[in-house]
Amino acid sequence: MTNATSPRHRAGRPTREQAEARHGELLDTALELFLQNGFQMTTVEMIATRLGMTKRTVYARYPDKAALFLTAVQRAIEHRIVPRKVLESLDRGDLAETLEAIARLRINEVMTPEGLRLQHIINIESHRFPDIFSANYEQSAKPVLEFVADLLDRxxxxxxxxxxxxxxxxxxxxxxxxxxxxxxxxxGETPTAEEVDRKVHFTVHLLLDGLQPR
Known part of the structure; x- marks a missing residue:
């Protein structure tokens, strides 16, 4: 016999965590299809079908395809933001070593599947949505530039x-x-870790040589 005092469970109703995970899957899948087919050729129906959703479910969250695209790109940008404390942890007390560590971090980010996907999307679609280029710079690149400028100031x-x-x-x-x-x-020319290290070391020291007191 069911306990009348216990809350009734709604069968099939997703938890908040499940709903958030499903939303993330929607944004990831949308970004992948936008990259594969371009914004113009990708439809909400294609995205919904890939996920086993209905178009109505997607439109319940996003009024149109552009809103879905911009949210998917914004989420990808946020995943590339390097927290200040991570940058600070790279400060070795030696300027050259710190700059090399920052460079490797940024390069390795781009070499991930997610980083490459975002970079390709920005390259392909920023003419249609110029704000995605600005957003990537302001949120992801600019804080690193400011941190490097602070290092150089010191x-x-x-x-x-x-x-x-x-x-x-x-x-x-x-x-x-x-x-x-x-x-x-x-x-498409992916360097090895050794090639990245060699080029980073060379260019960091070339830059610092030009900044030596005369």
């Missing part, structure tokens, strides 16, 4: 490098040390 104050425009130097660091590697990776 090095200038300590007399280890010459006074310079540290924001521009941080931008040069990201372009020289990270940007070139990322472009090769996105084009």
């Amino acid at each position: 090095a200038v104050a300590a007399g280890r490098i010459a006074p310079t425009d540290t924001e521009s130097a941080a931008t040069a660091f990201m372009s020289m040390v990270v940007g070139g590697q990322v472009r090769s990776i996105v084009s």
Whole structure:
């Protein structure tokens, strides 16, 4: 006999954790299909069918395909954000070693399947949705640039490098040390760990040599 005082369980009703996991699966699948087919050719019906959902279920969350796309991209960007405490943990007390560690972290992020997928989506669809490029820069790249500029400010104050425009130097660091590697990776030329280490070491020291006090 059922205990009348116990709450009734709704059979089949997902828990909050299950619902969140299913939503994450929707966003991941949507991003994958947008990458495979392009935004224009991907339909909500295709995404729903891949997941065994109905279009009505998707539209209950998102008013249109663009809203779903932008949310999926935003979620991918958030997964690439490096917390400040992680950057601080890379500070070895040696400027060159710290910069090399930061560069490897950023490069390794792009080399993951999720990182590559996001980079490809931004490259392909930023002409249609320019805000995704800005969002990726502001949320993911800019905090790293600011951290590097802070490192360089401290090095200038300590007399280890010459006074310079540290924001521009941080931008040069990201372009020289990270940007070139990322472009090769996105084009399909995946380097080995040894190749990454060698190129990162070379370009970090090339940058710092140019910043030595004269």
